[in-house]
Amino acid sequence: MSHSDERLPLQQDDRMEFQVERMILFTDAVFAIAITLLIIEIKVPEMHHPTEQEALGALFRITPKFVGFFIGFFIIAIYWVAHHRIFRFVHSYDSKLIWINILFLLSIVVMPFTTAFQSEYVNLKTPWIVYSINVAFTGFMQVRLQSYLRDPANGIVRPRAVGHPDLDLARPLMSPAVFLLSILLAYVLPGFMLRMLPMVLFPLFSIYVRRRYNRQAQVYNHQITSGLAA
Numbered sequence: 001m002s003h004s005d006e007r008l009p010l011q012q013d014d015r016m017e018f019q020v021e022r023m024i025l026f027t028d029a030v031f032a033i034a035i036t037l038l039i040i041e042i043k044v045p046e047m048h049h050p051t052e053q054e055a056l057g058a059l060f061r062i063t064p065k066f067v068g069f070f071i072g073f074f075i076i077a078i079y080w081v082a083h084h085r086i087f088r089f090v091h092s093y094d095s096k097l098i099w100i101n102i103l104f105l106l107s108i109v110v111m112p113f114t115t116a117f118q119s120e121y122v123n124l125k126t127p128w129i130v131y132s133i134n135v136a137f138t139g140f141m142q143v144r145l146q147s148y149l150r151d152p153a154n155g156i157v158r159p160r161a162v163g164h165p166d167l168d169l170a171r172p173l174m175s176p177a178v179f180l181l182s183i184l185l186a187y188v189l190p191g192f193m194l195r196m197l198p199m200v201l202f203p204l205f206s207i208y209v210r211r212r213y214n215r216q217a218q219v220y221n222h223q224i225t226s227g228l229a230a
Helices: 003-014 016-040 052-061 063-087 095-120 126-150 174-185 197-229
Strands: none
Touching (some): 016 063, 052 063, 126 174
């Protein structure tokens, strides 16, 4: 018996669309709180003798924190966009999907701490490794989430959407690849250079992912067109 068959007796009382919407709203709230907490970690610098020169010096001293903030902000934003992109296909749910989503959110909730840790000690490698493990785990959880969505046996998305390129696993694997590579390079590169790696590697990895997406989109559109013609 498939997962969708198991849910059929419950659908009359379950208000399926409403429950899926609740899961999405809860996820959005967690993302909003996590991304807001990033800036709270940056305190206004104290100046004992306020002058223009001291104000510029104080801003310069907290520049690494702003670099960490922007990295953390866009990483969380990328994962929110990815979640938004794949959950538009969801028309059903089960308890396993809920818990996979919760574990995915667990890694998002931890990000304000790991972001603050690596931006506070910008010249050290260990804080960056901790942050990279956090981001890589988030990426692997997104892969697990998408794998569960695109499995026809689970009945979470409609059969027609299973082959959609937005559910391809190459894109969510990009972040783990970038940050796991940075962990390996931590043994040969200084701490401040590790923070620059995502800015270099993401555009390079994106070229392959974009080309793969375009190829899959052509195949998918052809299959849909052929199906409608038939």
